[in-house]
Amino acid sequence: MRVLDKDGLPEPGVLCLVIVLLAGLFVAFPQIDQVVAFLLWDGQHFLLRKHWVGMFFDQILMRILLGMFGLWCLSWMISEAREHFVLGLTRRKYVFSISSIILSAGIVTNVIFKDHWGRARPVHLEIFGGTKTFSPAFMISDQCARNCSFFSGDASFAFSFLAIALVLPKPYREKLVPAIMVFGTIVGGVRMLYGAHFLSDVIFAALFTILILQGMKFFLLRSTVRS
Numbered sequence: 001m002r003v004l005d006k007d008g009l010p011e012p013g014v015l016c017l018v019i020v021l022l023a024g025l026f027v028a029f030p031q032i033d034q035v036v037a038f039l040l041w042d043g044q045h046f047l048l049r050k051h052w053v054g055m056f057f058d059q060i061l062m063r064i065l066l067g068m069f070g071l072w073c074l075s076w077m078i079s080e081a082r083e084h085f086v087l088g089l090t091r092r093k094y095v096f097s098i099s100s101i102i103l104s105a106g107i108v109t110n111v112i113f114k115d116h117w118g119r120a121r122p123v124h125l126e127i128f129g130g131t132k133t134f135s136p137a138f139m140i141s142d143q144c145a146r147n148c149s150f151f152s153g154d155a156s157f158a159f160s161f162l163a164i165a166l167v168l169p170k171p172y173r174e175k176l177v178p179a180i181m182v183f184g185t186i187v188g189g190v191r192m193l194y195g196a197h198f199l200s201d202v203i204f205a206a207l208f209t210i211l212i213l214q215g216m217k218f219f220l221l222r223s224t225v226r227s
Helices: 012-028 031-039 052-082 091-114 153-160 170-193 199-220
Strands: none
Touching: 012 031, 012 199, 031 199, 052 091, 052 153, 052 170, 091 153, 091 199, 153 170, 153 199, 170 199
């Protein structure tokens, strides 16, 4: 069984296996999240909680990404109005990329998980000076009402831009896929250093997002020839 597909993304079967194994690990040993969080805590604050980098990622970066997503949607509308698509793009490719981002980073991450799982963020826990109790990954809790910790919306949104890379010509795709993978990892890491997410929040944000993209690619792009 191949580990990576021709686009450089993990094969769906591999993703499912990794998700099951890691979910079992974090359920069996939930303290992993707490130990990693403690390593990012200086005794008073998380390492990037008061740093401009952490604040930039928290307050500005997602707005930039939303703007980029908006421009991508606008490019589709312009292409449709002019009846002219560039870079080998098609209506189907636009539908794939936009719907994949909305489904993965929007519906699954923010609506289903973040607003219903109830996991408090690290910075809000009693052990880090807050008032909430730690909840293991995959355990539905009552420690947060909405926009909760599990899993990372920022990381999911960053990784979801792989959907745009996947519809671009091969020379662009080959460069953008690994670049976005690295970028998503950095976003997740910074959010952990800011005290906004646990390790499992970031890991499963990436895995579920990529798995959804792979599923959408199978249904919407499998009959499309991509150069």
